[in-house]
Amino acid sequence: MGETSQGFNTLAIHAGAKPDPTTGARTTPIYQTTSYVFEDVDHAASLFGLQAFGNIYTRITNPTTAVLEERVATLEGGTAALAVASGHSAQLIAFHAVMSPGCNIVAPKRLYGGTINQLAHSFKNFGWEVNWAEDVSPAAFEKAIDENTRCVLIESLANPGGIVMDIAAIAEVAHAKGVPLMVDNTMATPYLCQPIKHGADIVLYSLTKFMAGHGNSMGGAIVDAGSFDWSASDKFPMLSTARPEYNGMVLHETFGPMAFAICARVLGLRDLGPAISPQNSFNILTGIETLALRMQRHSDNALKVAEFLQGHEKVGWVSYAGLENDPYYALHKVYCPKGAGAVFTFGLKGGYDAGLALVKSLKLFSHLANIGDTRSLVIHPASTTHRQLTDEQKISAGAGPDVVRLSIGIEDAEDIIADLEQALANC
Numbered sequence: 001m002g003e004t005s006q007g008f009n010t011l012a013i014h015a016g017a018k019p020d021p022t023t024g025a026r027t028t029p030i031y032q033t034t035s036y037v038f039e040d041v042d043h044a045a046s047l048f049g050l051q052a053f054g055n056i057y058t059r060i061t062n063p064t065t066a067v068l069e070e071r072v073a074t075l076e077g078g079t080a081a082l083a084v085a086s087g088h089s090a091q092l093i094a095f096h097a098v099m100s101p102g103c104n105i106v107a108p109k110r111l112y113g114g115t116i117n118q119l120a121h122s123f124k125n126f127g128w129e130v131n132w133a134e135d136v137s138p139a140a141f142e143k144a145i146d147e148n149t150r151c152v153l154i155e156s157l158a159n160p161g162g163i164v165m166d167i168a169a170i171a172e173v174a175h176a177k178g179v180p181l182m183v184d185n186t187m188a189t190p191y192l193c194q195p196i197k198h199g200a201d202i203v204l205y206s207l208t209k210f211m212a213g214h215g216n217s218m219g220g221a222i223v224d225a226g227s228f229d230w231s232a233s234d235k236f237p238m239l240s241t242a243r244p245e246y247n248g249m250v251l252h253e254t255f256g257p258m259a260f261a262i263c264a265r266v267l268g269l270r271d272l273g274p275a276i277s278p279q280n281s282f283n284i285l286t287g288i289e290t291l292a293l294r295m296q297r298h299s300d301n302a303l304k305v306a307e308f309l310q311g312h313e314k315v316g317w318v319s320y321a322g323l324e325n326d327p328y329y330a331l332h333k334v335y336c337p338k339g340a341g342a343v344f345t346f347g348l349k350g351g352y353d354a355g356l357a358l359v360k361s362l363k364l365f366s367h368l369a370n371i372g373d374t375r376s377l378v379i380h381p382a383s384t385t386h387r388q389l390t391d392e393q394k395i396s397a398g399a400g401p402d403v404v405r406l407s408i409g410i411e412d413a414e415d416i417i418a419d420l421e422q423a424l425a426n427c
């Protein structure tokens with residue numbers, strides 16, 4: 001205990017971990033096992049009845065993954081976390097706990113392109129609807145929420161534009177209507193932004209990005225703030241009514257502030273199945289140890305690159321909240337005071353063709369569909385990640401034809417800028 005009084009850098013290295021009791025191994029071992037021998041028949045029965053916490057099967061819990069879960073929950077200031085196979089499966093499982101056919105999720109269009117696809121198309125098969133907020137103002141969220149809304153979803157720093165959401169104001173609107181606020185904190189990480197402090201009830205992650213940090217492992221997480229009253233209405237029966245599969249247990253009554261995380265594990269992950277591999281949990285834990293160092297460098301480099309681009313004759317506009325003239329600069333000072341992150345977009349005066357020419361000419365930057373690597377990355381969303389969207393959807397998602405998205409790495413800023421300078425000469 002006493003852990004929560006420690007600083008972020010200390011917790012990023014130590015939270016959840018201790019030397020292995022049997023071998024003394026200092027780093028967290030990779031428990032590469034599917035299953036665990038029960039102590040005796042009573043122990044087995046209590047595990048299956050949720051009367052005791054322990055390992056049954058790696059689809060539901062794993063000791064390597066448990067360290068990752070405790071570390072992410074601690075860094076976010078949550079009560080508990082669940083790690084899963086990817087960011088998208090974290091979203092699926094989080095929504096599964098609150099949604100049923102005919103219900104809706106309220107979300108802005110300023111979201112990761114894959115999330116727009118998931119919400120707008122795949123979730124339709126479950127009868128889950130989306131009420132899109134017209135813009136990112138709290139009033140637009142208020143207007144979009146109706147009696148069938150079960151949650152509001154936003155990204156703290158929205159992919160791809162790097163714009164900053166007014167988390168506290170949106171949380172207030174959601175709470176007044178009796179629904180939780182879920183915040184995807186993938187782009188900011190808990191180093192730059194802690195949504196729970198501003199009123200978020202659930203924090204979602206693609207751990208694949210900055211948390212893992214090296215472009216080598218997929219993972220996702222759901223963090224429970226422990227703040228939402230799931231029993232205040234009849235909107236959340238998975239949490240507030242008797243579960244037949246657990247002898248009539250009511251999860252919110254039994255587990256209180258950890259009820260959502262437990263529900264996501266013992267119903268969502270158990271039955272939908274996207275478990276993270278212990279090897280990936282290990283890789284992500286290693287990544288998180290350097291999170292603070294990396295995120296500061298990512299943000300510092302990104303600001304230098306954004307300033308360079310803003311002054312370049314071939315560049316029409318730059319959308320980076322760290323720039324003083326950016327419309328989201330003031331919100332960035334409130335929600336991510338240490339930096340505005342690594343991912344942002346800019347527009348080329350030469351439009352679609354110039355975007356392709358830039359991507360072709362860059363040498364240090366890798367052209368690929370990821371963010372949050374140590375390496376600098378580039379993509380032209382209109383021809384790749386956002387190409388399934390209509391032109392109108394592309395523009396409202398901040399991915400119009402002239403838009404280039406960068407994820408600035410932790411190389412030397414001078415080298416990143418030099419690569420952009422030589423490539424812009426061809427645009």
Ligand SMILES: *Cc1c(COP(=O)(O)O)cnc(C)c1O
Pocket residue numbers: 085086087088089112114115155159184186187205206207208209218219220371
């Ligand atoms: C990548 C990403 C996701 C999806 O995560 P995966 O790990 O790729 O499944 C969700 N939200 C944001 C903001 C992302 O960048």
